[in-house]
Amino acid sequence: MPAAEGIALRSLLYCRLSIFLLGLWLPLSLPAEPLRLYSQEYPPVNFSIAGEPAGMAVDLVRELARRSDQPITLEMVPWARAYREVLTQPNAGLFVTMRTAERENLFQWVGPITVNITSFYGLSRSAPRIDSLDDARHHGEIAIPRDWYSHQLLLAEGFSNLRPVPGPDMVVQMLKHGRVKLMVMDNLGLPAYLARGGLDEDEVKLLFSFLRSYSYIAFSSQTAPALVARWQAELDGMKRDGSFAAIHQKWLLGAEMPGLRALP
Structure with missing residues (x-):
């Protein structure tokens, strides 16, 4: 082989080797794009303390991110904004949200995380008797958090006496001050919202439970x-090794824990 051709061949091999080594190095040196996670005020599952995210689901997603070696950002925002962001943005997730038939194909799902029982409640001193959904239609306006799954479900059931409001805190205030005789709330958030609204738990009576649902992390359809x-897989592993139970019981002592998988 002539000397010039040998030099050219060695140069070509050196160039290809450099490109190969660069390809090996880049994935290790460039951090993964942070996964943007959105949540809303829903104590004790997810909420903020002095501006910092806290709660059962917050502890859980942080541990899932650690086990998955996935950088994340956490932001507490109003429900409507969180839902909109995750509907339209890649590499984004919303927690916690109820997995329903209507939402099934809009997101990718990880869970279940909690079991929620949604009911009608009234003030103990003046609560009407409610034994069915039909009974609830005949007792004036019902305060309910706007755009929550319970709101959507009762609208689908033909309820015309719903009073949707921006969130559970206002729902409690409307019941407390007699502006409505009934409110809709789920069992996990009820104690915290009553305390924030200045009501003792024995001042409010559970009247009729109408919905059992499971909450999940909802990832955008554009997420890998x-x-x-x-x-x-990491969540399933946490349920098997007991670490999920430890987090669940820390925040939701006595509440039912979900199994490995549940249908919508």
């Missing part, structure tokens, strides 16, 4: 399916 599958 492999990432979603990894988070589901």
Whole structure:
């Protein structure tokens, strides 16, 4: 081989080797894009303390991120904004949200995280008797958090006496001050919202339970399916090794824990 051709060949091999080594190095040196996670005020599952995210689901997603080696950002925002962001943005997730037939194909799901029982409640001293959904239609306006799954479900059931308001805090205030005789709330958030609203638990009576549902982390449809599958696998692992139970009982002592998987 002539000397010039040998030099050219060595240069070509050196160039290809450099490109190969660079390809090996880049994935290790560039951090993964942070996963943007949105949540809303829903104590004790997810809420903020002095501006910092806290709660059962917050502890859980942080541990899932650690186990998945996935950088994340957490932001507490109003429900409507969180829902809109995750509907339209890649690499984004919303927690916690109820997995329903209507939402099934809009998101990718990791869970279940909590079991929620939604009911009609009234003030103990003046609560009407409610034994069915039909009974609830005939007792004036019902305060309910706007756009929550319970609101959507009762609208689908033909309720015309709902009074949707921006959130559970206002729902409690409307019941407390007699502006409505009934409110809709789920069992997990009820104690915290009553305390924030200045009501003792014995001042409010459970009248009729109408919905059992499971909450999940909802990832946008544009998020990589492999990432979603990894988070589901890590959650299943936490349920098997007891670490999920430890987090759940820390925040939701006595509440029913979900199993490995549940249908919508």
